[in-house]
Amino acid sequence: RLVLGIETSCDDTGAAVMDETGVVLGEFLHSQKEVHLKTGGIIPTVAQQLHREHIAHVVQEAMNRSGVTPGQLSAVATTIMPGLALSLGIGLHFSLQFVRQHRKPFIPIHHMEAHALTVRMLQPIEFPFLVLLISGGHSLLALARGIDDFLLLGQALDEAPGDTLDKVARRLSLTKHPRCSGLSGGQALELLARDGDRSKFPFKTPMGQHYDCNFSFAGLRNQVNMVIKKQEQVEGVEPGAVLSCVNDIAAATQHTIACHLAKRTHRAIMFCKAKALLPTNNPTLVVSGGVASNQYIRKALTVITDTTGLQLLCPPAALCTDNGVMIAWNGVERLRAGRGILPFDQEVSYEPKAPLGVDITADVKEAN
Ligand code: ATP
Ligand code: FE
Numbered sequence: 001r002l003v004l005g006i007e008t009s010c011d012d013t014g015a016a017v018m019d020e021t022g023v024v025l026g027e028f029l030h031s032q033k034e035v036h037l038k039t040g041g042i043i044p045t046v047a048q049q050l051h052r053e054h055i056a057h058v059v060q061e062a063m064n065r066s067g068v069t070p071g072q073l074s075a076v077a078t079t080i081m082p083g084l085a086l087s088l089g090i091g092l093h094f095s096l097q098f099v100r101q102h103r104k105p106f107i108p109i110h111h112m113e114a115h116a117l118t119v120r121m122l123q124p125i126e127f128p129f130l131v132l133l134i135s136g137g138h139s140l141l142a143l144a145r146g147i148d149d150f151l152l153l154g155q156a157l158d159e160a161p162g163d164t165l166d167k168v169a170r171r172l173s174l175t176k177h178p179r180c181s182g183l184s185g186g187q188a189l190e191l192l193a194r195d196g197d198r199s200k201f202p203f204k205t206p207m208g209q210h211y212d213c214n215f216s217f218a219g220l221r222n223q224v225n226m227v228i229k230k231q232e233q234v235e236g237v238e239p240g241a242v243l244s245c246v247n248d249i250a251a252a253t254q255h256t257i258a259c260h261l262a263k264r265t266h267r268a269i270m271f272c273k274a275k276a277l278l279p280t281n282n283p284t285l286v287v288s289g290g291v292a293s294n295q296y297i298r299k300a301l302t303v304i305t306d307t308t309g310l311q312l313l314c315p316p317a318a319l320c321t322d323n324g325v326m327i328a329w330n331g332v333e334r335l336r337a338g339r340g341i342l343p344f345d346q347e348v349s350y351e352p353k354a355p356l357g358v359d360i361t362a363d364v365k366e367a368n
Pocket of ligand 1: 009011135136137162165166185187289291292321
């Protein structure tokens with residue numbers, strides 16, 4: 001059996017053809033990141049237009065590379081939630097046309113479920129396992145109990161860590177920094193932080209008084225912005241000029257984000273242990289999303305998993321960010337389980353907001 005996966009939920013147009021065992025037969029990805037980097041953020045109508053321009057070519061290229069014809073496909077799987085409405089709409093519209101033309105079943109995919117399950121494509125991880133998803137659009141902790149059975153333990157109350165890193169990088173004008181050209185905000189700050197002293201700016205770790213697993217990064221961004229403003233005055237430079245202490249600010253910001261993520265993850269692990277929600281044999285924490293490629297953050301999480309006896313797994317960077325492969329894999333998982341497979345002529349709509357699984361974030365709070 002063969003599945004075509006299509007992803008357009010945010011700013012990547014991705015497609016992949018996969019066989020039943022998870023082998024990628026062909027894939028193609030068109031990233032809009034450079035365009036959005038120039039405008040300092042994603043403008044939904046621009047993202048929509050770029051998806052519209054590229055989707056047919058991206059899908060065709062993935063199909064060509066796989067050597068599979070539409071007639072040989074068993075199903076088409078496409079992200080329909082959550083994400084930017086205008087972006088989701090393009091992928092869904094294209095996919096429905098495709099399945100109707102070729103009379104193939106359609107499998108709607110939840111983007112965050114796909115991120116969470118990607119790891120199973122690479123190695124046989126049994127349910128249940130704990131997942132930390134950290135990206136530009138999300139920050140959440142969940143227990144994966146089955147391919148479509150999740151418990152949401154904690155989520156972002158304001159912005160996601162990747163968003164914070166991107167905004168701080170923009171405030172620091174890192175695109176003008178000679179070492180950071182072409183890098184995302186998170187990558188730029190990680191690079192500069194290596195030569196920085198985090199103790200120069202001791203930011204407060206967010207939500208110290210909140211005994212749950214939710215995340216908050218907006219307050220930290222305020223603290224960082226205030227420090228940047230003050231340093232601009234101290235150094236007597238214009239707002240947005242590259243500061244001499246930029247490495248120290250990068251190191252302190254990254255460190256505080258790592259601490260916050262590690263503390264929330266530790267609490268989630270303790271909660272799951274107390275409620276016997278994790279297997280005693282080889283319990284696992286999966287970390288994914290663009291921010292998961294950060295080595296400093298990963299090290300902080302490793303300290304937590306080492307002390308609590310979990311193994312930490314993180315898919316390779318290309319599979320942590322948005323791509324068609326993870327959508328095809330989620331399609332394969334659903335096809336194998338016979339779940340969520342729709343006939344080609346069924347009406348389907350996209351859902352920009354779609355929480356992951358059953359929300360028990362309030363219970364996690366009570367348990368502490
Ligand atoms: P989502 O997947 O939630 O829809 P997204 O498309 O913005 O959102 P990803 O593509 O998974 O998310 O990741 C991009 C984010 O990851 C950016 O915010 C970027 O700054 C961040 N990022 C990338 N590399 C690193 C790194 N090495 N350290 C920290 N953050 C990073
Ligand atoms: Fe994503």
